Amino acid sequence: MTAPAEAAEAAGVLRTTTAVRTRSTSLLDRARAGDSPWFTVDDDALERTAGAVATLTRSRFPDLDIPPHSRWRHFGVGSVDRAGALTERLDDAAAADRARAMIDLTVVSVLLDAGAGADWGFLEDGVRYQRSEGLAVASWHGFVDGAFSSDPDHPLQVDAHALRALTVDDLAAVLQVSPGNPLVGLAGRVQLMRSLGDALSAQPEVFGPAGRPGGLFDASSASSGVVDAHDILVHLLTSLSRIWPSGNVIDAEPLGDCWRHGAVDGPGATAGWLPLHKLSQWLTYSLIEPLQWAGVMVTGIDTLTGLPEYRNGGLLLDSGVLRLRDPQWAEKDWAPGDELVVEWRGLTVALLDEIAPLVRALLGVDEATMPLACVLEGGTWAAGRDTAQRLRGGLPPLNVLSDGTVF
Structure with missing residues (x-):
């Protein structure tokens, strides 16, 4: 049994992107040395993959004016200015209140953004959107329709009471789920929303008496006009790690998207844990623009991974940068906590850090011009999606059994 103070200290270490990067890099060093039982690494393929990403980036953004990777890119799918439409509806609100509403939307939308499966889609004005874009459009409509608010007079908000009362039928209606339009992990998403409501309600000092995610605007010090991206992430991990159903804990301290791996070293109770925090980092990336629109300066964005x-991970497998030691493993079903999956994700973090400077060099730009968030958007995420669509109709190269809260 770990003492509470030691558990809290260990969790603090694992809630940093330094820990994500250093531990992921150690797994990459191990794989390059030939010591991974799961993967080999082909550095020649890494160069080729960077070239393919650079080519795709140039074709998508000929002037290399690349927006950052963010949920707000998905809200604009189909060339529909949903962000502008929401801004118009909030036109009478003060800048800080607009930011709080947009943070409300972003938090719920990102937390609903796990793999939807190949058979689900959301229909808007005769156009069917799938996967991340479909979930974004669906959650946007749910938000503007007041599905996540308990106050009919204030539909453009998310509050704890509404989230805690959410049912499977409620969310199915928001996401247009039906027997003919099945969504992977619907029940898991409902439980995540309820858990979010519990966490918001339990921390009124952070999220206010109504338990609104928009309370992060004040709690993160964004209201002061300057906030560091890593501070936003740590704040999210500290206040919301309890919502994840993974059961990954040190003593009673929840760790969220942080998994056991026998080859990961670290001090004390952190030994054997690989933090990844995918959805929390995706959320942090996605909160940057609403804060900037409110006049807040967000610093240190490149500390995020x-x-x-x-x-991203699928691109590395499909391009041959990573190879399974046993190709038959691609036919198996895997759980998020399986060591192969944990290592695949850690190797993805480390290799993205290596691909980014290669892509910049090929495009003739520097890190200031094209930070990691723009390489992802340009970029690796789009290349992974395109490759998956071409090879498997959009399915990933590994079948990870999801409850709708991890992938």
Whole structure:
């Protein structure tokens, strides 16, 4: 049994992107040395993959004016200015209140953004959107329709009471789920929303008496006009790690998207744990623009890591940068906590850090011009999606059994 103070200290270490990067890099060094039982690394393929990403980036953004990787890119799918439409509806609100509403939307939308499966889609004005874009559009409509608010007079908000009362039928209606339009992990998403409601309600000092995610605007010190991206992430991990159903804990301290791996070293109770925090980092990336629109300066964005999800990780497998030691493993079903999956995600983080400078060099830009968030958007995520679509109709190269809260 770990003492509470030691558990809290260990969790603090594992809630940093320094820990994500250093531990992921150690797994990459091990794989390059030939010591991984799961993967080999082909550095020649890494160069080729960077070239393919650079080519795709140039084709998508000929002037290399690349927006950052963010949920707000998905809200604009189909060339529909949903962000502008929401801004118009909030036109009479003060800048800080607009930011709080947009943070409300972003938090719920990102937390609903796990793999939807190949058979689900959301229909808007005769256009069917799938996967991340479909979930974004669906959650946007749910938000503007007041599905996540308990106050009919204030539909453009998310509050704890509404989330805690959410049912499977409620969320199915928001996401247009039906027997003919099945969504992977619907029940898991409902439980995540309820858990979010519990966490918001339990921390009124952070999220206010109504338990609104928009309370992060004040709690993160964004209201002061300057906030560091890593501070936003740590704040999210500290206040919301309890919502994840993974059961990964040190003593009673919840760790969230942090998994056991026998080859990961670290001090004290952190030994054997690989933190990844994919959805929390995706959320942090996605909160940057609402804060900037409110006049807040967000610093230190490049302390965040690449996202260890199946688009980026799938690109590395599909391009041959990573190879399974046994090709038959691609036919198996895997759980998020299986060491192969944990290592795949860690290797993805480390290799994205290596791909980014290669892509910049090929495009003739520097890190200031094209930070990691723009390499992802340009970029690796799009390349992974395109490759998966071409090879498997959009499915990832590994079948990870999801409850709708990890991938």
